[in-house]
Amino acid sequence: MPYMRKGIRVFIVLLLTILLTIFLSSYVLAIQDKSVYPSTISVGGLPIGGLTRQEAVEYLHKAGPDRWANPMILKVPASQTTMERSLDEMGLTYDLDATLDQVERLIQNAEGPYPLNHATIRGKTHNVGVILRIESSQALYSQLNQIKKTIDRPAVNARVLYKQGSLEYRAHENGRIVDIEKTIHSLLHHPWSAQNNTVQIITRSISPAVCIEDIEDIQQLMAVAAVPIDLPPVQVQALQQAVDSIDGMILLSDDKIYFPRDLIKKDSDYFWSQPVLDLLMQIMEESCQMAQLQYQRINHSGFIVSNSLPHPILISLQIEQGQLFVRLFGCQTVAGREVVVIKEQQPIPYNEKIIRDSSLSAYERQLVQKGQNGMVIRTYRIVKQDGRELERSLLVEEVIQPRDAVIHIAPAVVLK
Known part of the structure; x- marks a missing residue:
């Protein structure tokens, strides 16, 4: 024991x-x-x-x-596509x-x-x-805007085609855009190293302005007009392209369309040649007067059609037997349903680039370029039922890049 x-x-x-x-x-x-x-x-x-x-x-x-020193590899989601950019090109630097x-x-x-x-x-x-941290907002947003041009895919509005007295409904398609805010967050929170240099680009879905569920029925024929087509064959082909772009469009209440600026298809040499534009101006002005829609000619560059009526308008445009026909129909929506479009703005602060300049006298500072904030402009589609908001979806996001302030300082100036 x-x-x-x-x-x-x-x-x-x-x-x-x-x-x-x-x-x-x-x-x-x-x-x-x-x-x-x-x-x-x-x-x-x-x-x-x-x-x-x-x-x-x-x-x-x-x-x-x-x-x-490895370049940044930007990966597009749900795709094998990658893009390489140096940190300098992206306006980024190491935040030690x-x-x-x-x-x-x-x-x-x-x-x-x-x-x-x-x-x-x-x-x-x-x-x-x-x-990483942002060294140049100007360079960062410039690169992101370039990337957006490669990745963004526009949404496609719903259409209703009038063919031989019957209607054909074509559903809308969602698009996608680069989510600027979340992509920057991804860049700045990525643990950077030589082996870990792949960053995911963040995208988000966007909605079209007009969805198929916005239209319950085509109510009445409000206007019909026709003009003879006296154009050479090559211009008739260009006119057909314009007709295909416009036919079946739905113009919501309190909305407007600027022709041809707001249309997607802009890749044809003859798409909006002056003879085609003049013919469309003539027939659209006549039909808008019949349907009591607002029509505004913008010199010889295009025209704006505005819908101040309490219901959507269907634009049917067709070439029939050597004539250009336009028919405007009133559309019936779900009772109590309202679709509005709003814009929101978010400022992008600029950065200051400090450069030491030996030509300056002691403690001298010189503003070489004044800084200017950028702007993110987001357009939303809001669906209301009996005045209550049911849905809010993004239609468009436009990024106006900032401009950095450039300041030269003497070598003796101490930065705080």
Whole structure:
């Protein structure tokens, strides 16, 4: 029995010694970690163990660009398509201060109570990705606008075609656009490294302005007009392209269409030649007067048709037996249903680019280019039933890129 009590005392002493050693070691490591980073920490594949924060900044600033020189690969969702851009082209740069802040949060939030967590952080290696920041808003939004031109796909409005006295309904199709706001968030929160340089472009669905469910029935023939076609064959072909673009269009109440600017098809040399435009102006002006729609001629460049009536209008345009026919029908909507289109604007702040200029006198600053905010303009389709909003969907997102302010400063000026 005495031997057993002695053995227990020895075991307790050994256990306390081990625990005290671990605690003291962890405490020493905690004190050390306040001055230098643990040996198991890397940033973008570059080890920073044993370095102070200032030393780590200087080391990463010097060694990082070569190590992280791989171009950014932008991947289009649900596709094999990728695009390469350098960080300079994207207007992005490394944010080393924010990256080291993340390293320090990793150390502080390691598992276990203080100071034991400073021992557990050394249990495995940690490679922290480099955080990026915007250096030039102008360059970033310029690149995103170029990418949008490649990826964006417009939505297609519903149509109703009038053929030989019968109606053919064609359903709408949704489109897609690059989601600027979420793509920038993806870029700035991507843990950058030489091996981890692929970033997902974020897209979102967009709706057409006119959906098939907006029209319950075609109610009445409001106007019909015809003009003879006295054009050479090549112009008749161009006229047919214009007719195909307009035929079956639905003009909602309080909406307007600027012909030909608002039409999608713009790739034909003869699509809106002057003889074709003059013929369309003539027949549309006549039919709009019959249906009491507002018609406005824009010199010789086009015309605007506005619908101030309380119901949608169907535009039927056809070539029949050497004549151009237009028929305007009134459309019946679901009782109590209302579709409105609104616009919202969101400013894009500009960045300041500071350039040291040895030609300036001491402490002199010179504004070379004034900054200007950009703008994101979003157009939404809102569906209401008996005055209550049921649905809000994005139709169009237009991005006006900002212009950076460029400031030259003398070498002696201290930046804060």
